[in-house]
Amino acid sequence: MADKFVLMRIINMRGVDLTTFDFDYDLTWAAFFMNANEHIYGRYGGRDEGPADKGLSIEGLTYAMExxxxxxxxxxxxxxxRLAKEVHSVDRFAAARRLKKDQCIHCHQVYDFDRDRLALANKWSKDEVWVYPPPKNIGLVLDRKQGDRIDAILPGSSAAAAGMRENDVLLRLGEINVASYADAQYALHRAPKSGRLVAVWTRGDRTLTRTLALENGWRESDISWRGSMWGLEPQAQVYGRDLTAEQKRELGLPPRRLAFSQGDFVPRESRKAGIHARDIIIGIDGKELEMTMLQFNVYVRLNYKVGERITFNVNRNGKRLEIPMTLQSRLRR
Incomplete structure (x- = not known):
């Protein structure tokens, strides 16, 4: 199959036209199928908060290529x-210009640099973090081996309300033809924050067209897996290894309760506040949260502001401690 394509690999985002190569820049790997005019026929890749390769398969890739x-x-x-007449590349961002001219720009840095640009212009909103919503947000579970086939419909979802069913085959979401999870996710990325999205699919020999309702907040998902998450502010300044269920039990904590061991390196601000290596972080401001270490870092970034005074709830050698700290910015101004 590959011999029917001219293969090209991009390993550095310098000079890459972001208008053409518009994809989820937090991904480990992504593929485009395009012609010599740079018209894109389809995509492959995509993921949610699960394992990076959960939705990928050789069969699914082959299907998308066909x-x-x-x-x-x-x-x-x-x-x-064309959405723009000129090449729109990451090199134009101020943060990129601070790098050495030959320094590689990683995919996830596109989000970091664009966020920096918007924040410095006072145009940044935390709504910007909800990129590439997974298809399950509208109720679609897609087949790994045939990316346009609906494997399941989630009850109570907009897809269920529109009458979509298991084994239906997607043709389009909005203006995007669908042959893969990545196609569907790109269509959802381009969909509005609220409103409607037209879906076209087949059921047997019938072609059906319906409008899906998109309620406020439909784009939100677990972004704790994203590398660009670490660039959000305020910085929590704590991170480490999640405790196992058994280790939590020994501390008298339920298995889903937040509890992670601060790593050997303690960032400056949290070290100044009094956090030690191997402290067990079990909460913030007395809240008994059920989440992982990564989800906790997202929680702080989305629910607090730079300059706020917070209190870490800590277990140190079996002793409960309350450690206050002021949340910091990371932007270079």
Whole structure:
């Protein structure tokens, strides 16, 4: 199958046109199927908070490649819909210009640098973190081996309300043709924060078109897996290894309760506040949270502001401690 494509690998985002190569920059790996005019027939990749390769398979990749070849056969000279007349690259961001000229720019840094740009212009909103909503947010569970086939519909979802069913085959979401999880996720990324999204699918020999309702907050998901999450502010300044259920039990904590051991390196602000290596972080401001260490770092970033005074709830050698700290910014101004 690969011999039917001209293969190209991008390992540095310098000079890459973000208008053309518009994808989830937190991914470990992503693929585009495109022609010589830079028209994109489809995508492959994508993920949610689960394992990075949970939705990937050789069969699914092959299916998406076959769909791209079929689309190319129908319209080999397809032209892209240009969103900008000039190349829009990460090199233009101020944060990128602070790097050495030959320094590699990683994919996830695109989010970091764009966030920096918006924040310095006072245009940043935490709504910006909800990129590439997973299909399950509208109730779709897609087949790993055939990315346009609906494996399940989640009860109470917008997909269920629209009448979509298991084994239906997606054709389009919005203006995006769907042959993979990545196609569906890209369509959702481009969908509005609230409103409606047109879905087209087949059921047997019938083609159905319905409108899905998108309520406020529908884009929100667990972003704790994202590398760009660490660039959000305020910084929690604590991180480490989650305790096992058995270790939590020994501390008298339920298995889902937040509890992680601060690593050997303690960041400056938390060290100044009094956090020690191997302290067990069990909460903040007395809240008994049920989440992982990564989710806790997201929680602080989304629910607190720079300059707020917080109190870490800590277990140190069996003793409960309350350690206050002021949350800090990371932006270079």
């Amino acid at each position: 769909a791209a070849l079929a689309a190319h056969a129908r319209d080999p000279n397809a032209q892209p819909k």
